[in-house]
Amino acid sequence: MDDGDEAALEDGATSVDIIAGAEDEGLRLDRVLARHRPELSRTRLQALIAEGRLTRNGQPVSGGATKVAAGDRFSLSIPEPKPAAPIAQNIALDIVYEDGDLIVIDKPAGLVVHPAPGNPDGTLVNALLHHCGDSLSGVGGVRRPGIVHRLDKDTSGLLVVAKNDRAHKALAAQFADHGRTGPLERAYLAFVWGVPDLPSGTVDVPVGRHSTARERITVRSDGRFALTHWQRLATYSDAAGRPVATLMECRLETGRTHQIRVHMDHIGHPLLGDSVYGIGQRTKANRLGEKARLVLGRLGRQALHAARLGFEHPSTGAFLLFESPLPAELAALQEALEIEE
Template identity: 65%
Template sequence: MSQSVPEGSPAPGVLSVVAGPDDAGERIDRFLAARLPDLSRARLQALMRQGAVSAGARTLEDPSARVNAGETYVVAAPPPAPAAPQAQAIALDVVLEDDHLIVIDKPAGLVVHPAAGHADGTLVNALLAHCGTSLSGVGGVARPGIVHRLDKDTSGLMVVAKHDLAHRALSAQFADHGRTGPLVRSYRAFVWGLPRHPRGVVDAPLGRSERNREKIAIRSDGRFAVTHWETLERFEASDASLVECRLETGRTHQIRVHMASLGHPLMGDAVYGASHRTKASKLDDGARAALESLDRQALHAAVLGFAHPATGETLLFESALPGDLAALAAALRARRDP
């Protein structure tokens, strides 16, 4: 019969179980789940994959491994995450704010809401400090007021709802994708290559990649996704271009995947532009230095327009390229053909 070690054993958050003779040969995940009722079997399997379960000097990563009688199994369970994000004093670039909404110019590097690996230091934490309790609850505890998202490393304009009615009205506009209303979402993207045509449309459904679940891929069974693009500037000597991308839908990594599918991945995109990495070595010193200091995909949410959820007034906001992208643009423009 197994025995759980009582309080006072190893350390706070560390659980220990001793296997008895009758436990020998049982799967470790099933054995631990039965003896530690506060941890589900799925949670224990995840902890094992993270190296948080051990027996003596051995780290146990295989949930199907078998129990040995008399052995002590130790589970280092992290403390539970707080039920709600905490307010944090993080500076915000506020473009417009009233009783119904707040428009933010988000810097690159700022995660929008708490998630795995980003428990705090997010835009939501900053909004809670700035707005107090006046944020919509429609998005749930972890995403108060969040109507739409930008990737962590994408800079630019976002609108956040301050109450539920505003949230629902704004969400309806985003769901309509501007088909019957004034919603506009336009991005500036620096891409590799020189598109043959001045403008075009990518109509390709997107879903999780079967090979890598952290990536998005074009899939026949994916969600409808359309990107309208237009070349704004060509940097012939650097084999790069500045394009405008207008979203007809707003899927995760949409612009990055759609432009890569055309053979024009975003500059600085280590996920979808890896095949073009050697092109950076062909840039002149100034452009190469600007790209290396960028350390992100060269994407900026430059234009955001929508109808005010309370007044119906059409609002349109524009954001200039942030410093890192402005420096890249200047470096690319400075180079001339030999």
């Protein structure tokens, strides 16, 4: 299939002319278009077809399942990206890296990633709409940042966001693979109660939404497959020399909601500061010294930080690796725990 010239239409849309080649004979139209217009996802192409924006030999095409014949001439009208529904807001961002395809943010605890009921604005998406502006070329036909993974509101650390459809597709594929066969690398630092007997291990139990407490995730036999690898990095003792807490590195092979928090609680080592899953924390906190209790009491969130993020750049193919040190509040917690020893 040969890609022809692009031309601007009066309504601001771009017209793309395509001529099918012999290699396209008998293939589904949506697959062929996706292969030759990789900047558009198949979902986006199917939506354009449904809107009547594609013609074959001058006649409207009704569906993406249409088979292609050699010599067919297609004309695709791609409208300008629509303004995003969330409003742009001038919110300070800690930008680690940025280019025309993506942006890497070091997210602070307390910042919600995407608008939702209860958090209609003041989110990372609102901030990115303001910061990126016209550099967002449209994800799914809307001028918005492409969120390929998320962090809980009260989890800090590294997060990558796509600026266009091509980058969004490539990054989403890497995150769907979770580094099993591809280049994606993610590591979290977690402060947990107690000290595991082994230096490292794997939690392989399914998780799903709690049957009655809908804001909670729980281990359940009919839940979704979830796999977390963990390794002890440091251990901390109380004033009497008894083990009280551990700094772990956690790596995920799946990306379920609250996965690390639920899995660590499941093996008896809930995260410090986790008010949802850290049952009995007040009793555990009584074993800490005065400074550690004070720092933990002020923390106000789970002690979890996305510290390392590596992925293949969607355009250049280069492997990019970013690391984020513990934010001030977690560094203070670590220092206070070390004093106890």
